[in-house]
Amino acid sequence: MNFEIFLMDGYGVYVWSSFGFTFLVCIYLYIRTKKTLKKLEKDFIKEAQNLPEEQFEDIRKQKIAKEILISHSRS
């Protein structure tokens, strides 16, 4: 196997560590943001369901709340 493509004349360590660092940071930010979003959606629905039925129905009619319910049920 030709390792030269990975070694890059001895500069591979710099190139791969730069790309690796960027990749790890981006993955971490993505996973953390997604987790927070899902948790907030879940908590929002939970808190809305704990309200008296009349108020829950009012919230369900709101466009943003409706969108959160749809998005959460999809995932």
Added chain:
Amino acid sequence: MIKFLNPSYVFKLSGKLLSFFKAVLLPIVVVGLIFSLFLSPKDYIQGDTVRIMYIHVPSAWISLLSFAAISFFCILNFLFKLKNVTLIYKSLAPIGLTFNIIAIVTGSIWGQPTWGTWWAWDARLTSMLILMFFYIAFIFSYKFINNSDRSIKACTLISVLGLINLVIIKYSVEWWSTLHQPSSISLTRETTVHFSMLIPLGLMLFALIMYVAVIFLMKYRIETIRIKRKGIRKL
């Protein structure tokens, strides 16, 4: 145009855009990485280290543009008190900070084989580091100042001062003698980068912009849901 000021319309639109950007992100990243790491040529002086440019330069551009956008939205919010605008800059700031750190770290890694040092206190590097502190101060001022008016004033002040730093970053390589090279790509001058290197650079810039769009939309939804939860608790 007015419908873009309607939070429920923007929230619904953010959901649709998020699905689209998520779908196109991975293929663009893969193509961009193949071009950057394997297909693009070596530089005749720097050799393979030039490949670091394909993430360092777009990251620096994104961090600078994010701060410019944050400043614009802060001033807009300071003048017209638009709630939606607050959500935009709160969603953008952590992304800008992330890419600022990526630009500094990858620049430092690139510096070692080309300049023989990881860090130098030259004008470009120092002003980029100062930008990082502006980002941190900005994030702290909306996270830890509970009074809304004070928070908006602090954010606006930091963002306006940060704008001055953006001008310093841009012209630092012309005003002072620096280790950092002058810009090779300009809107007003002819680019000095060869076409074979512009393709991976453009692809990686596009891929990172798609990534920024995905994170921004998720963060925008997070901030909107936080406001809605506060509304529920008041009931």
